[in-house]
Amino acid sequence: MSILLFLVFFPLLSLGHTLEGCEDSSCNNDGPVIHFPFRLSHQPKHCGYDLGFELHCNNKKDTILELPSSVHLVVEKIDYVSQQIHLYDPEECIATKLPKLNLSQSNFTNDDYPTDLFNCSAPFSDNNYGYYLVPCLSSPGYQVHAVTSTSRLQYFLYGPCTKIHQYPYSHSTFGENKLQLNWLIPLCGNCEFKGMDCGFKNGTKLSETHCFNRTMTHKGTICMS
Incomplete structure (x- = not known):
């Protein structure tokens, strides 16, 4: 009987571990919603895919992504279905930061014409x-x-x-002070399209991710700087 109960409840335990501490978060009420493959720096590591997807809130409650090499940009929007992140430079001169940016060392790609x-x-x-x-x-x-x-x-x-x-960036990037990047791995867009969550199995970092049903306990939290 005990074995049967374990088999019945194990998937629920697994789901709970995956979501533990990984509630939808944001740096402010108007900021982008943050969840897997991204995570805020104070959240457990299993909430994000790897270090390259770590975000943090600055003292102005902006959502910040750090790209190589030490290029800090504000996250304006995250499109989880299309797997695109929209960034801008808070100092309003992204042209001075792009020469230092090396996307080959990051999780992100850029498909713009040069x-x-x-x-x-x-x-x-x-x-x-x-x-x-x-x-x-x-x-x-x-x-x-x-x-x-x-x-x-x-x-x-x-x-x-x-x-x-x-x-290798769009001319509008320079004129509008905005940069749009894509990520190919992990492949979570299909989960998002179905209204499901994406994450590691059993909350551990594996080479692949899976979809699982969202629950009513998946509440949002606001990061306090």
Whole structure:
């Protein structure tokens, strides 16, 4: 009889261990909801996939992701179904941080077309031709434009402009101060699409994840800085 009871209740114990301390969290009421594969730094390690998915709250209650090498960006949104994270630079000059960023050392990928940065001595009126002015890098007589490498380059290659560098990010990243990244592993988008949770079996870190039903005890918590 005792063996039968163990077999009946073991899945429930397993589910409870998976969710223990892993309630949906956020840094503020308007911030993104945080759950697996992400976790806040104060939560148990089994709540997140690995260290690269660890988030923390700063003293302004912003949600912060640290990328290599020591690039700190604010999390604006997490799309768990599409497995995309939307970031921005709180200092409003993401262009100064992207040269230090090495995604090959992170869990995230970027599928954007590359962008060329040009320094132009003459102004351009708008971004109708697939380019953005980068205000934080510009000054009178030195206007920096981010140009999609496949779009209208002749306006810059044969004009009063000098190419500075090419970066593997969208031109809108420089102009709008926002960066969108994807993650491929773990594959949890299907769980989210079905309205299920995703996590490690029995709360231990394995090489693969699984889906399990959400429960009414999966409550949200606000991180207090």
